[in-house]
Amino acid sequence: MDSTLNKVMNDFPILNQKVNDERLVYLDNAATAQRPNQVIKALTHFYQTDNANVHRGVHTLAERATADYEAARRKVQKFINAPEPEEVIFTKGCTDGLNLVASTYGEANISAGDEIVISIMEHHSNLIPWQQLANRKGATLKYIHLTADGELDLDEAAQLITDKTKIVAVAHASNVMGTVNPIKQLAKLAHQHGAIFVGDGAQAVPHMAVDVQDLDVDFYAFSGHKMMGPTGIGILYGKRQLLEAMPPYQYGGEMIGFVHEQDSTWAELPYKFEAGTQNIAGAVGLGAAVDYLTGIGMDAVHEHEQQLVNYLLPKMEAIDGVQVYGPQDPAKHTGVIAFNLENLHPHDVATALDMEGVAVRAGHHCAQPLMTYLGLTATARASFYLYNTQADADRLLVAIQETKEFFNHGSRKTK
Amino acid sequence: MGLERLNSLYREVILDHSDHPHHKHALPDATHKITLKNPTCGDVINLDIDLDDHDKIKDIGFTGDGCTISQSSASMMTDAVMGKSKEQALHMAKTFSDMVMGKKHPQADLDELQDAAILSNVMTFPARIKCATLSWWALQRALLKQPDGSVDSDDSDKGE
């Protein structure tokens, strides 16, 4: 495999360093991705030339900053194929977007006896907002569980989603199992029962072409920092007619129509949901990340990661004592690979891999109900992105072997 | 660099303790009990301490899941504090948490920690300091806990 993508590594200055005397192999992309020069430059350029508050001034800089901010919105709109820019709301991140939906749409539309259906593989951000909403309202939270291969049990989903269901909220791609969930199908199922569908796109948008119209999702949230944009910026897409009917999330500047002493009216979309001064530079940086990804092409990104998984997964599974979670078929597995080494705690594994310059995460990955369901307390997780290469995959494999040997025999007896 | 540096963290003594932890069992009738979680990884320790009428640690035991460092640290901690007074044990907990943060201590204080003193190397692995301190925290919090379940403020939440 010699993907033409291998040279994109040069766009990421942070990757060009040694960690513990080894070339850094960054495999914690599911937590946050690295930023290319193009994004870093866009941020610097914005602060050096255009910075001002948006929609609030008639001076030239305010005009420019507003144009930059709105251009970023339209880039994202095109990127996810949202029908209109007004349906693309800037948030702090995926968590913020999901909380927005739960505390506005959810607050207004859920009552006692209603049901909310999520899956057992949800990240806490797409779980606790629904759990707490259900608790507040006396509604019931139900979970779709998994098949033996780590995919959603669609038969169970078909039984759980009924006319009592008001909201179905499921991750497009899992941050632990490496599964891509059939959310188009789930959205259809939800709609057949009069429910709305909320997609958590945090692990999908950075890695594959996403078309919110084709998926027919009602809401869809994701974060900028996992797709090489800045932290503190994210997107909530929502269908216009739902957003129009929803109460605001926060109150303050920018989100108002007219404020009287005892009452107020709200701004038009999307500003109704963008109270206060927003992360303007963050939006500009996200726009640059979208340009960067579009330049490469999401199909190429997806193809590159798929090749890496095809190469790596069978080799990992072949190592004695390595357990890989999620689908065993590489074609069904994203570049997120959770694994454990027999008789070794993932924390010890992650420390050992770090000594080899390989950065992975260890822990419960903000998915404690999933861990409990799988009977685990924690796993290690390697997650790949477009700048990772086959050489990185090889480094991981070697480091896993050496870690295994270190703890099993050899080195420990020499001390 | 490879894994040679790991030898300074995973010393033979530490691996022995994690492979064969001492006092790894519950004490159903303990006078002091606590459950603590390492928030970063979800590891849990349940610590049971039985104090006699003179506030001396008559027996101590722990259960729970964790990494090599947290398990061996708990094992070494129980060895070190067994038979000590509450005051001594609290002093040792302070010595330990200072030690892994790189603060200097008189050799006599470090000797008192017995095997646990070997964990001073964890300070060069900052991400793992919490794993080493979890059981000592549990000790400190359990001993400072009032009968009503509240915890004395007395630096009991240190390092959290």
Ligand SMILES: Cc1ncc(COP(=O)(O)O)c(C=O)c1O
């Ligand atoms: C599947 C999934 N959903 C939601 C989130 C939350 O994203 P953020 O922390 O950027 O709000 C994450 C991030 O870890 C994730 O992986």
